[in-house]
Amino acid sequence: MFMPYRDRLYKATFIERPNRFIIRARKEDGETVTAHLPDPGRLIELLIPGREIWLRYVDNPKRKTQWSAVLCESEDARVYVSLDTMFPNRLITQALKEKRIESLKKYNYIRAEYPFAGARWDFLLENKGRSLLLEVKSVTLAENGIAYFPDAVTARGRKHVEALTTIQNEGNCDTAVLFVVQRGDVTSVRPATHIDPAFASALQKAADAGVAMLAVTTDVRLEGVELGQELPVQLNIQKGPIK
DNA sequence: GTGAGTCGATAGCCTTTCAA
DNA sequence: TTGAAAGGCTATCGACTCAC
Numbered sequence: 001m002f003m004p005y006r007d008r009l010y011k012a013t014f015i016e017r018p019n020r021f022i023i024r025a026r027k028e029d030g031e032t033v034t035a036h037l038p039d040p041g042r043l044i045e046l047l048i049p050g051r052e053i054w055l056r057y058v059d060n061p062k063r064k065t066q067w068s069a070v071l072c073e074s075e076d077a078r079v080y081v082s083l084d085t086m087f088p089n090r091l092i093t094q095a096l097k098e099k100r101i102e103s104l105k106k107y108n109y110i111r112a113e114y115p116f117a118g119a120r121w122d123f124l125l126e127n128k129g130r131s132l133l134l135e136v137k138s139v140t141l142a143e144n145g146i147a148y149f150p151d152a153v154t155a156r157g158r159k160h161v162e163a164l165t166t167i168q169n170e171g172n173c174d175t176a177v178l179f180v181v182q183r184g185d186v187t188s189v190r191p192a193t194h195i196d197p198a199f200a201s202a203l204q205k206a207a208d209a210g211v212a213m214l215a216v217t218t219d220v221r222l223e224g225v226e227l228g229q230e231l232p233v234q235l236n237i238q239k240g241p242i243k
Numbered sequence: 244g245t246g247a248g249t250c251g252a253t254a255g256c257c258t259t260t261c262a263a
Numbered sequence: 264t265t266g267a268a269a270g271g272c273t274a275t276c277g278a279c280t281c282a283c
Contacts, residue, residue, distance in 0.1 A: 021253095021254095021273060021275075022274080036274060038253085038275070038276085065275095068275085089277090112277085112278080150254090157253095157254095
């Protein structure tokens with residue numbers, strides 16, 4: 001399943017990141033522009049001065065910036081990595097509606113952004129009257145063919161997982177976490193125990209409680225993003241990548 | 244039906260508050 | 264005084280609510 005970008009992309013060179021939502025980049029015509037960065041994650045492996053990055057122009061006078069970062073080169077320049085944290089939800093919305101994810105094929109798409117138990121969940125699915133709450137996590141960090149989440153300590157992410165565990169234990173509905181890897185050079189997903197051990201522990205407890213752990217890869221291109229195959233989520237991994 | 248406004252989400256930095 | 268914890272702020276988007 002392929003989802004094209006809605007806008008033309010402009011090649012640029014990353015210069016700096018003044019704050020987590022803003023970057024400065026130099027376009028091919030020499031103009032230096034300020035762009036919004038949709039992914040507020042750390043991204044220290046990706047956003048390195050001199051690296052190629054692609055922007056889209058946004059004609060919206062209400063915005064403070066007229067440019068948004070869309071994707072950049074991976075560390076080894078072999079693949080592109082999406083920087084748009086909104087894109088996975090659009091892609092997964094379409095994939096769920098079209099039943100493109102094998103593990104979730106039996107579920108019907110009900111709605112997105114479903115408020116339940118004091119939180120808002122990315123998707124509500126249903127199979128034969130049984131509901132499933134699905135939380136989507138965007139993954140950009142990878143090393144040696146393994147994707148890691150998160151790329152920075154995430155108390156909110158941990159609370160999300162803990163809430164899913166509680167809901168799963170109550171038994172009223174099923175729950176799942178879906179990691180969407182926004183790059184095509186990985187073969188599995190692991191919790192980043194070396195970055196956020198608390199999150200990794202919470203994820204393990206969630207899996208033990210029955211929260212389904214799913215992952216899909218994507219092939220990020222300059223024209224758009226292709227939904228890739230499902231990937232294994234490897235828990236019980238005590239150490240991070242070998243340096 | 245449409246437009247305006249509100250809310251929640253994202254994660255790191257900085258400031259403030261509070262306890263030891 | 265120092266360290267930890269809590270909360271606000273940042274820019275943008277999409278969903279939702281409400282008024283017209």
